Amino acid sequence: MTDSNQPSAAPSPSATSTTGSAQTPGLMRRMACWLYEGMLLFGVLFIAGYLFSTLTQQRHALTGRHALMAFLFLVLGIYFTWFWSKGQTLAMKTWHIRVTDLRGQALTQARALLRYLLSWSWFLPPLALIAPFHLGAGETSVLMIGWILVWALLARFHPRRQFWHDVLAGTQLVDARPRTTRHD
Template sequence: MAAVPGLRRRMACWLYEGMLLFGVVFIAGYLFSTLSQTRNALDNRHVLQAFMFVVLGIYFVWFWSKGQTLAMKTWHIRVVDRQGRPLTQPRALLRYLLSWMWFLPPLVVLAPLGLPVLEAMVLLAGWILVWALLSRFHPRRQFWHDAWAGTQLIHQPPAPKRVR
C-alpha cells in the first residue's frame, strides 16, 4: 500500500494550488468579461460564478485524470482510486464536486447571516481547519471527500535523476 502524504504536506500543496489557480481564475475572468462585455463586476455576477465553477471543474478533472496538478507534482502527491489506478474522468468529476466540502458548509451558513467580510473569513478559515483535521479520523488519514469519491492521495516519489 502506497504511503499517504502527511497533513502538513497536503495542506501546503493545497495552498500552493490556490496560488496557481489565481492565474487560471484571472485569465478566465478576463475572458468572460471581454466576451460578455461586462463593465461592472456586479453585472452578470451569478453567470460569472457558474462559469468559474465550470472552468475550475475542467482544470481539476483534466489534471486529476492525468494523476497530478502542477502543485501536486511539486509536492510529490498523486491522486489515484482505491486500487491505486489513475482516476477516470467521471471519478475525477465526482472528486471535484465532493471537494466543495472545503467551502460549501460555511458558505451555506454565511449566506443568510450577512456577516462582515472579516467575520466571514474567520468562519471560512475555521471550517477549512476543521475539515482538514477531520482526516485524522479516517483509517488511512485521507480527506473525507476522497473517501466518499473512492479516491486517495498517495506519495509520488520524484523520478530518479539520470546521470550522464
C-alpha cells in the same frame, strides 16, 4: 500488433500501488500543496474572468456575477477533472502527491469529476452560513478558515488519514516522491 521494443503505456509504479502499500502524504504537505494550488489557480481564474468579461462586454463587476461564478465553477471543474484524471495538477507534481482510485489506478474522468464536486465540502458549509446570517468580512474569514482547519483535521480520524471527500469519491492521495536507494 505492438512493437516489443516500444515502452508500454502501463501506469507508473506510484500509480499502481495497492491500497495497503500506498503511503498517504502528511497533512502539512497536503495542506502546503493545497495552498500552492490556490496560488496557481489565481492565474487560471484571472484569465478565465478576463475572458468572460471580454466576451460578455461586462462593464460593471456586479453585472452578470452569477453567470461569472457559474463560468468559473465550470473552468475549475474542467481544470481539476483534466489534471486529476492524469494523476496530478501542477501543485501536486511540485509536492510529489498523486491522486489515484482505491486500487492505485488513474482516475476516470467521471471519478475525477465526482472528486471535484465533493471537494467543494472544503467551502460550501461556511458559504451556506454567510448569506442567511449576513456575516461581514471578518466573520466570514474566521468561519471559512475555521471550517477549512476542521475539515483538514478530520482526516486524522480516517484509518489512512485521507480527506473525507476522497473517501466519499473512492479516491486517495498518495506519496509520489521518487524512490531512492538508501545506503544505511
